[in-house]
Amino acid sequence: MTAIDEQGTSLWQDAWIKLSKNYLALFGLAIIGLLCVVSLLTPWIAPYGYEQQNLLLGATSPSAEHWLGTDIFGRDMLTRIMYGGRVSLTVGFIATAVALVIGVLWGAVAGFVGGRIDAVMMRIVDIMYALPFMIFIVLLMVVFGRNILLLFLAIGAVEWLTMARIVRGQVMALRKQEFIEAAHSLGLSQWTIIRRHIIPNTLGPVIVYTTLTIPSVMLLEAFLSFLGLGIQPPQSSWGLLINYGVETMEEYPWLLIFPGVTLSLTLFALNFLGDGLRDALDPRTSKD
Amino acid sequence: MALLEVNGLKVYFHTRNGVVKAVDDVSFTVDRGETLAIVGESGSGKSVTCYSLLDLLPKPPAKIEGGTALFDGEDLLRCDAKRMRHYRGNDIAVIFQDPMTSLNPYISIGEQLIEPLIYHPDIERKQSREDARARAIELLDEVGIINPQARFDCYPHEFSGGMRQRVMIAMALINEPRLLICDEPTTALDVTIQAQILELIKKLQQTRDVAVIFVSHDLGVVAGIADKVLVMCEGTIREAGSTDSIFYNSQNDYTKKLLNAIPEGAKTLPSRLQPDNLLVEVTNLKTHFTAHSKAGRQNKVIKAVNGVSLEIQRGEILGLVGESGSGKSTLGRSILQLAPTTAGQVSFSGNPLTGLGTQQMVPWRRKMQMIFQDPYASLNPRMTVYQTLAEPLLYHGLANSKTIDQQIRQLMDDVGLAHGQMRKYPHEFSGGQRQRIAIGRAIATKPELIIADEPVSALDVTIQAQILDLILNLVERHNLTMLFISHDLSVVRCISDRVVVMNKGVIVEQGDTEALWRNPQQAYTQQLLKAIPIADPRLERSRLSGL
Numbered sequence: 001m002t003a004i005d006e007q008g009t010s011l012w013q014d015a016w017i018k019l020s021k022n023y024l025a026l027f028g029l030a031i032i033g034l035l036c037v038v039s040l041l042t043p044w045i046a047p048y049g050y051e052q053q054n055l056l057l058g059a060t061s062p063s064a065e066h067w068l069g070t071d072i073f074g075r076d077m078l079t080r081i082m083y084g085g086r087v088s089l090t091v092g093f094i095a096t097a098v099a100l101v102i103g104v105l106w107g108a109v110a111g112f113v114g115g116r117i118d119a120v121m122m123r124i125v126d127i128m129y130a131l132p133f134m135i136f137i138v139l140l141m142v143v144f145g146r147n148i149l150l151l152f153l154a155i156g157a158v159e160w161l162t163m164a165r166i167v168r169g170q171v172m173a174l175r176k177q178e179f180i181e182a183a184h185s186l187g188l189s190q191w192t193i194i195r196r197h198i199i200p201n202t203l204g205p206v207i208v209y210t211t212l213t214i215p216s217v218m219l220l221e222a223f224l225s226f227l228g229l230g231i232q233p234p235q236s237s238w239g240l241l242i243n244y245g246v247e248t249m250e251e252y253p254w255l256l257i258f259p260g261v262t263l264s265l266t267l268f269a270l271n272f273l274g275d276g277l278r279d280a281l282d283p284r285t286s287k288d
Numbered sequence: 289m290a291l292l293e294v295n296g297l298k299v300y301f302h303t304r305n306g307v308v309k310a311v312d313d314v315s316f317t318v319d320r321g322e323t324l325a326i327v328g329e330s331g332s333g334k335s336v337t338c339y340s341l342l343d344l345l346p347k348p349p350a351k352i353e354g355g356t357a358l359f360d361g362e363d364l365l366r367c368d369a370k371r372m373r374h375y376r377g378n379d380i381a382v383i384f385q386d387p388m389t390s391l392n393p394y395i396s397i398g399e400q401l402i403e404p405l406i407y408h409p410d411i412e413r414k415q416s417r418e419d420a421r422a423r424a425i426e427l428l429d430e431v432g433i434i435n436p437q438a439r440f441d442c443y444p445h446e447f448s449g450g451m452r453q454r455v456m457i458a459m460a461l462i463n464e465p466r467l468l469i470c471d472e473p474t475t476a477l478d479v480t481i482q483a484q485i486l487e488l489i490k491k492l493q494q495t496r497d498v499a500v501i502f503v504s505h506d507l508g509v510v511a512g513i514a515d516k517v518l519v520m521c522e523g524t525i526r527e528a529g530s531t532d533s534i535f536y537n538s539q540n541d542y543t544k545k546l547l548n549a550i551p552e553g554a555k556t557l558p559s560r561l562q563p564d565n566l567l568v569e570v571t572n573l574k575t576h577f578t579a580h581s582k583a584g585r586q587n588k589v590i591k592a593v594n595g596v597s598l599e600i601q602r603g604e605i606l607g608l609v610g611e612s613g614s615g616k617s618t619l620g621r622s623i624l625q626l627a628p629t630t631a632g633q634v635s636f637s638g639n640p641l642t643g644l645g646t647q648q649m650v651p652w653r654r655k656m657q658m659i660f661q662d663p664y665a666s667l668n669p670r671m672t673v674y675q676t677l678a679e680p681l682l683y684h685g686l687a688n689s690k691t692i693d694q695q696i697r698q699l700m701d702d703v704g705l706a707h708g709q710m711r712k713y714p715h716e717f718s719g720g721q722r723q724r725i726a727i728g729r730a731i732a733t734k735p736e737l738i739i740a741d742e743p744v745s746a747l748d749v750t751i752q753a754q755i756l757d758l759i760l761n762l763v764e765r766h767n768l769t770m771l772f773i774s775h776d777l778s779v780v781r782c783i784s785d786r787v788v789v790m791n792k793g794v795i796v797e798q799g800d801t802e803a804l805w806r807n808p809q810q811a812y813t814q815q816l817l818k819a820i821p822i823a824d825p826r827l828e829r830s831r832l833s834g835l
Contacts, residue, residue, distance in 0.1 A: 181621075
């Protein structure tokens with residue numbers, strides 16, 4: 001029995017070992033990583049400026065100068081997709097993070113405490129569901145002005161509702177388990193039980209739902225921008241590019257295809273990574 | 289020729305981690321009017337053997353690698369799906385372990401019963417709804433359902449566990465099978481109900497002249513009803529023979545080990561009870577729950593514990609027995625203040641606990657701990673053994689970063705786990721080992737009182753014996769006081785100094801274990817003690833016929 005045996009590995013080390021054997025998840029991670037790096041470096045590596053127009057050129061199909069073609073104003077599509085990625089990825093990750101934190105805490109507390117508090121908390125969720133979220137966001141925008149940070153918060157504030165419901169369901173099932181009762185009998189405080197015993201055991205569905213939320217948030221941003229509540233041209237985001245691409249789909253298909261492919265690729269990558277993470281973080285799956 | 293003749297059956301599971309030989313070269317025969325018991329611990333291949341006969345195994349990973357199973361001369365392992373359906377519907381019936389989950393909750397039991405008759409694949413055996421109904425009612429009557437006319441249209445949730453198992457038996461018999469496979473049919477039932485069901489199966493077998501394969505982990509259960517016994521372990525037959533030869537004249541070490549592991553007789557260690565040193569005093573305790581009924585407005589109050597008074601002296605092991613629904617678990621949890629009490633008082637070494645807030649309870653929590661029934665559910669699957677054992681120590685400030693490793697090693701020594709397993713997760717352990725981890729967690733804070741709620745009920749009989757030994761040993765060494773809750777009277781007898789019998793939320797009888805066993809005063813206790821299966825075929829047969 002060596003010391004190494006006894007030390008073993010932590011949950012996250014374990015998770016990494018398992019993840020590194022899951023090629024699909026690694027592929028997803030690589031794509032996400034690449035997109036993030038490109039987005040960060042865009043101002044320096046983009047072939048053109050994002051508002052640089054060439055009206056004489058108009059919409060051209062992919063060529064040596066413009067790898068992914070140009071839009072009707074003669075703006076380089078590659079550049080616009082790169083700049084769009086900055087907005088879309090930030091919205092996707094930050095709004096989802098907001099939804100994740102609020103949703104998990106809200107759901108965990110409601111499900112764990114139960115009784116009246118649960119009833120009140122979930123009725124609040126129901127009321128928020130019932131509010132047409134467009135009105136909600138428009139109100140926010142009107143009151144606080146149009147601001148990209150507010151956009152993240154507004155989207156996050158809508159998306160956490162489903163997360164809270166999912167987590168609450170999980171927690172209610174977990175709460176009845178004997179290991180939670182064992183934790184009570186050890187005298188652990190409610191908050192410690194939620195933090196150490198409840199939340200880690202809800203990770204599986206939470207991770208999967210998170211990877212599904214990111215793309216839906218990106219599309220929501222596009223929708224808001226389309227209504228004039230989010231990003232405005234000449235700035236771009238993937239959602240916005242796709243929206244404009246749809247309008248000119250018949251004449252200039254590449255304006256839809258390239259942003260669409262980028263978004264789909266991100267979606268696939270996130271799903272692969274999410275599935276991989278879920279398996280990797282579950283100690284019940286084997287390391288081999 | 290025997291009705292069923294199994295020869296050299298091999299069932300392998302092809303998993304990612306290699307081939308598991310679930311059943312390896314198993315042969316046996318069963319004839320009409322004969323009962324074969326297949327006995328073994330979990331993972332012995334006893335259920336797989338039966339399911340492979342009816343093609344009920346998931347394939348893959350399971351694969352039948354060899355052997356024959358001749359039923360009336362036709363090989364069951366090689367017949368096609370259509371032929372198999374014919375056998376399943378007509379000739380071979382199965383009774384499963386858990387009557388709670390083997391009936392469809394959305395269909396009335398009558399409807400489920402007549403299903404095989406009115407949808408029978410053979411046109412000539414297909415029956416009209418009226419005929420089928422008459423036949424079903426006749427059968428329900430035969431298996432002991434009172435007022436079968438009215439009960440025909442009831443849904444499964446309206447029946448108790450024992451009654452549902454009777455319905456399952458009626459369902460199995462509806463097409464007059466020639467072979468009945470019973471897979472642990474009484475394991476989920478209370479001891480008095482178990483005795484009734486065993487008697488019923490025995491009676492039906494004699495009147496109908498069917499062959500029965502009775503699968504069980506419990507030698508005591510099969511003693512009275514089996515003609516032949518097959519002892520299995522790790523997929524192979526360890527010993528086969530007539531019931532008497534297995535029980536009285538076993539040649540095999542494994543069989544002997546199984547027989548020896550059956551809890552029997554009185555506690556051998558002297559009582560460590562310190563008279564006049566009261567640790568726990570429960571006075572007129574009531575724990576009621578409100579059940580919200582979906583349909584009506586009125587809420588039903590469930591009086592789980594309804595006025596219980598008892599005392600636990602320092603150093604004693606107090607056994608608490610009762611059937612399911614007797615309120616014994618709720619009483620245990622109420623003493624620990626894990627269930628909200630309605631009225632009455634619990635005091636711990638003279639200090640009242642009832643009415644204390646969560647915060648005020650914390651210093652008391654480390655003095656009283658609990659061991660749970662299901663070692664699969666009582667450990668957090670995402671925490672290693674190290675984390676599980678470290679949590680109570682760190683939380684109560686009983687260890688610091690320097691001493692913690694040493695303390696955890698000490699705990700693992702105490703409960704008999706190797707140090708090398710410290711960083712493993714619960715799923716990497718067997719049931720018995722998990723229960724050791726749970727016991728380690730319970731004794732980590734050096735408590736004075738431990739409440740053990742059915743700590744060995746989910747374990748195999750040999751493991752059960754080991755865990756009971758461990759518990760007795762720890763009680764001795766750490767000077768513990770224990771409330772030992774169990775439905776298994778034999779287990780309670782061999783571990784406790786004093787016994788409390790509970791029924792329907794109240795204490796029926798209490799007294800010193802041996803005195804109570806010899807001379808039970810109350811009718812309920814007498815009935816309970818009489819129903820315990822005895823691992824002695826001759827005694828058991830006469831008991832079953834006398835019930």
